[in-house]
Amino acid sequence: MQYTFSDKLAALKPSAIREIFKSLTDPTIISFAAGNPAAESFPVEELSRLSADIFANSAITALQYGMTDGYTPLREAIAKRQYDVFGIGKSRERGDAYTDNTIVVSGGQQGIELACKALCNEGDAVICENPSFIGALNAFRSCGATTVGVEMEEDGIDPDDLERVIKATPNAKMIYLIPTFQNPTGITTSAEKRRRIYEVAKKYSLPILEDNPYGELRFAGEEIPTIKQMDTEGLVIYCSSFSKILSAGMRVGFVVAPEEIATKMVVAKQSEDVHTNLFFQMLCHRFMTECDLDGHIASIRALYRRKCDLMLGELEKNLPSTITFTRPEGGLFIWCTLPEGVDMNAFVKSAIQKKVAVVPGTTFNCDTEAPSRSFRLNYSTPSDEQIVEGVKRLGEAAREFLK
Amino acid sequence: MQYTFSDKLAALKPSAIREIFKSLTDPTIISFAAGNPAAESFPVEELSRLSADIFANSAITALQYGMTDGYTPLREAIAKRQYDVFGIGKSRERGDAYTDNTIVVSGGQQGIELACKALCNEGDAVICENPSFIGALNAFRSCGATTVGVEMEEDGIDPDDLERVIKATPNAKMIYLIPTFQNPTGITTSAEKRRRIYEVAKKYSLPILEDNPYGELRFAGEEIPTIKQMDTEGLVIYCSSFSKILSAGMRVGFVVAPEEIATKMVVAKQSEDVHTNLFFQMLCHRFMTECDLDGHIASIRALYRRKCDLMLGELEKNLPSTITFTRPEGGLFIWCTLPEGVDMNAFVKSAIQKKVAVVPGTTFNCDTEAPSRSFRLNYSTPSDEQIVEGVKRLGEAAREFLK
Numbered sequence A, B: 001m002q003y004t005f006s007d008k009l010a011a012l013k014p015s016a017i018r019e020i021f022k023s024l025t026d027p028t029i030i031s032f033a034a035g036n037p038a039a040e041s042f043p044v045e046e047l048s049r050l051s052a053d054i055f056a057n058s059a060i061t062a063l064q065y066g067m068t069d070g071y072t073p074l075r076e077a078i079a080k081r082q083y084d085v086f087g088i089g090k091s092r093e094r095g096d097a098y099t100d101n102t103i104v105v106s107g108g109q110q111g112i113e114l115a116c117k118a119l120c121n122e123g124d125a126v127i128c129e130n131p132s133f134i135g136a137l138n139a140f141r142s143c144g145a146t147t148v149g150v151e152m153e154e155d156g157i158d159p160d161d162l163e164r165v166i167k168a169t170p171n172a173k174m175i176y177l178i179p180t181f182q183n184p185t186g187i188t189t190s191a192e193k194r195r196r197i198y199e200v201a202k203k204y205s206l207p208i209l210e211d212n213p214y215g216e217l218r219f220a221g222e223e224i225p226t227i228k229q230m231d232t233e234g235l236v237i238y239c240s241s242f243s244k245i246l247s248a249g250m251r252v253g254f255v256v257a258p259e260e261i262a263t264k265m266v267v268a269k270q271s272e273d274v275h276t277n278l279f280f281q282m283l284c285h286r287f288m289t290e291c292d293l294d295g296h297i298a299s300i301r302a303l304y305r306r307k308c309d310l311m312l313g314e315l316e317k318n319l320p321s322t323i324t325f326t327r328p329e330g331g332l333f334i335w336c337t338l339p340e341g342v343d344m345n346a347f348v349k350s351a352i353q354k355k356v357a358v359v360p361g362t363t364f365n366c367d368t369e370a371p372s373r374s375f376r377l378n379y380s381t382p383s384d385e386q387i388v389e390g391v392k393r394l395g396e397a398a399r400e401f402l403k
Helices: A016-023 A044-057 A059-063 A072-086 A108-119 A134-142 A159-168 A191-203 A259-273 A278-290 A293-318 A344-353 A384-402 B016-023 B044-057 B059-063 B072-086 B108-119 B134-142 B159-168 B191-203 B259-273 B278-290 B293-318 B344-353 B384-402
Strands: A100-105 A125-130 A146-151 A172-177 A208-211 A236-241 A253-258 A333-337 A374-378 B100-105 B125-130 B146-151 B172-177 B208-211 B236-241 B253-258 B333-337 B374-378
Touching: A044 A059, A044 A278, A044 B044, A044 B059, A059 A278, A059 B044, A072 A100, A072 A253, A072 A278, A100 A108, A100 A259, A108 A134, A108 A172, A108 A208, A108 A236, A108 A253, A108 A259, A108 B259, A125 A134, A125 A159, A134 A146, A134 B259, A146 A159, A159 A172, A159 A191, A172 A191, A191 A208, A253 A259, A259 B108, A259 B134, A259 B259, A278 B278, A293 A333, A293 A384, A344 A374, A344 A384, B044 B059, B044 B278, B059 B278, B072 B100, B072 B253, B072 B278, B100 B108, B100 B259, B108 B134, B108 B172, B108 B208, B108 B236, B108 B253, B108 B259, B125 B134, B125 B159, B134 B146, B146 B159, B159 B172, B159 B191, B172 B191, B191 B208, B253 B259, B293 B333, B293 B384, B344 B374, B344 B384
Parallel strands: A125 A146, A125 A172, A172 A208, A208 A236, B125 B146, B125 B172, B172 B208, B208 B236
Antiparallel strands: A100 A253, A236 A253, A333 A374, B100 B253, B236 B253, B333 B374
8 A cells, every 4th residue: 555645744754862762772872862851850759649639539520521721720820830930921901912821731842833733834934943952843844834944053043143034934934942941952042132032023923932841940040031021912922841840751731822822722732632631730730739849840950950060071071172062051951063074973873882872963953954063962861870971982982083 | 913823723613512511611501512421431449549559660651751652561452452352453474464553642632633634735635424523523624624524324424425525526635434333423334334435445545544432332233343454455544542431531542553654643743742641551551451441341331321221212202203313322422303494503502591502413514514403412421310301401492492
């Protein structure tokens, strides 16, 4: 049987990272390739206790169909926290120009995909930071949209560059940004650039999808306002999740968006999975309202500060100075760049031979044919011992490869 | 701010059923409008016990990221059961012409949507039974596909009719069928028609999406082979779920499809939600392998047999003979049809005034502008008392309305 697939899926490859994840069955390989939160970041004891209580007292509600836009008490708890912590959530009742709705989605990934589905026809374009999160790029491609890149700089994309790309991309329907601890670069866009980016988007009435999965994970530097917080026009769709602070495997995320957009996303979600796992929505709500979420997040921040510092220190000790790397103030990733003229893919392969896995930078390119001199490292998943040993192996690979 | 939405979502309305579900806050209204499994169908005690054990012994695995195609032990357990119970699952190793893969999805709904995403471009068509499941119709529409109907008869669609529609629809990319205890009609397609439908699909190399969420819920008549079971060519995508036998709110379903199609659906799923809630996948696997699933299903069948018989008996007693209704051999729904010339929507409104809610048949039409003389009744959700009282009210509404 010869199958004919849709154009949007015919060309789409599975994410290289998840393929790497799949192939990392060799236990002698140290992997810096994943993006998994540390096992210590899951509050197992509390979740277990609350889960038993839900089974004892609210089982039928938890196991029955729920509302597509999410479990109302959880939506309210998220809306309250986003407002209290990040100043997010406009409301006509509070005198704002528009009202935001908070909806629950099946992981931040679904929020990204639904935003694209709501705004883009096949053949439309999404403007992205380059490089960017492969899961988002593939979501846009799976909707039949193309991904157009604006190059990342040390403090985020250049707003003038963004404007040039917008002008050159008349079919652009959305701008996708991860302004805080970006995946894959670890870069945080400066407050000044955020303001200017928002002004450019406003000038062209182009919605921004602000993805902030790592926003709670700052372990250095000062808080910077989200773009959503600056949004006076109802231009920003804000997307985040519990994956990095409670559990990745439960697939619970959320979107805060102007109500008209949120309504469309709920209609699309209804056709995708009816609603998000209700039991875990109730579990999130219980954890948020009955446990010490701030204290729990503080402990994750401390853990990642230590792991990031450890990896940065080892990179300094072991890598030749011609290899540069970012110094993130939070999140999960460090971005390393090889000197000019070096074949990055060959380097990544030689690292695998030394039994250390990293993700080649080409994975994250908007243009899948474009080259890259960079690779991504993750410090949240490996143990301290693995970080030390893995960076040592990376250093050996680099010295041999660059000599 | 004036938003421009994608063409596929601009016109899509939220499902009328879920809107009804949302508005059924009046506790004096008896609802036959839902499609919820009975609360008694959730094995709360076993799920609670297994859940505690997963938290105690496998919490980190359950809370961490998992594989997009599903938790391997669950995939294996599903594949085994589908083969043992329904004879589903081809394998080159067993000498078949092709191999099927079993993947886990976030409810049957996601399986339906992913199949369409994999096979249809915007503007393509899906051929459906008319009427059909609104969740599937909206999923196709949300992918930008149109829905083209083939009229349901007492024993399923007419294969000759199907062939006529295929010939008239050159952009058709898929046939969507619920051959067993169809939603909304409760009709089961005969074995003979299934064979002929499959032959027609084969003649035109048109994949069939066979949706079988109620297949385990037969309480009368004899088992009929699934179309998937007849599939010698690798033409059928089979979709089902645990929603009607373990829990609807957990959103765990599965797809058995020729491996090339399954692979594409996994790529699409990766962009939608990365993977399905892993904890509940593990819970399903534990229930399937450690508890008495067959015994549990037998108890649900007995429950629905009783409830269906009760409702049918009350309908006979209370409705004028000019209103006809189907006699399902399983599943959740009865389909009532008013005499010609009656305004069905006005009748449904008058029923609501009598405090009984049903779903207007127009909801399930492939052509959203087409009329309907029918409405859908559900017997799994209401209590016995509600069934008796609700049908009494429906009878009063009918007598007043039809006089």
